Amino acid sequence: MADVSNVTVRAARPQDEAAWRALWADYLTFYELTLDLAITDATWRKAMSDQSAIFMRVAELDGRVVGFTLSLTHEGTWIKNLDCYLEDLFVDASVRGRGVGRALLDDLVGLCRENGWSRLYWHTAEDNSTARKLYDSYVETDGHIRYRIEF
Numbered sequence: 001m002a003d004v005s006n007v008t009v010r011a012a013r014p015q016d017e018a019a020w021r022a023l024w025a026d027y028l029t030f031y032e033l034t035l036d037l038a039i040t041d042a043t044w045r046k047a048m049s050d051q052s053a054i055f056m057r058v059a060e061l062d063g064r065v066v067g068f069t070l071s072l073t074h075e076g077t078w079i080k081n082l083d084c085y086l087e088d089l090f091v092d093a094s095v096r097g098r099g100v101g102r103a104l105l106d107d108l109v110g111l112c113r114e115n116g117w118s119r120l121y122w123h124t125a126e127d128n129s130t131a132r133k134l135y136d137s138y139v140e141t142d143g144h145i146r147y148r149i150e151f
């Protein structure tokens with residue numbers, strides 16, 4: 001059982017920028033992705049803005065920011081209230097297996113309930129067995145396959 005006693009999850013604040021950028025860089029490395037700095041800058045700005053649907057939550061372990069979720073809400077055609085899409089989840093490799101990932105997901109589930117959002121959903125790579133083990137403990141995959149055209 002993971003030790004979650006020292007994990008707190010909260011809304012990201014401007015002071016978290018340096019810690020988040022370090023985690024984000026590791027996240028991009030995990031996905032073997034190079035992203036324009038302008039996109040990272042814009043993502044941070046959106047996460048900090050009340051005008052954007054994107055929001056960020058961070059996990060602190062012993063007072064240090066060690067993980068984050070980036071999510072957004074949007075309207076839907078099959079639901080009464082908003083849909084919440086979890087786009088990014090990352091935990092610092094040095095603290096994995098201690099319940100931080102689960103705390104971040106639990107936090108989102110709680111936010112959805114508090115705000116009356118209709119659904120929480122996310123994607124993962126089929127072969128990301130570590131993440132899938134965590135996800136499978138919440139809900140079964142709904143069997144959808146993603147199609148995406150990039151422009």
Ligand SMILES: CC(C)(COP(=O)(O)OP(=O)(O)OC[C@H]1O[C@@H](n2cnc3c(N)ncnc32)[C@H](O)[C@@H]1OP(=O)(O)O)[C@@H](O)C(=O)NCCC(=O)NCCS
Nearest residue numbers: 002089090091096097098099100101102124130131133134
């Ligand atoms: C997926 C990830 C967020 C999990 O974070 P974490 O803090 O290690 O997760 P937790 O400690 O809360 O573990 C939760 C569960 O995941 C599973 N798990 C965690 N680490 C695991 C490992 N190395 N191997 C197998 N299962 C593992 C366990 O089932 C664990 O269950 P438990 O709570 O009963 O112990 C983290 O591994 C990560 O950031 N990976 C790289 C980025 C990534 O894959 N993001 C998700 C993209 S969709």
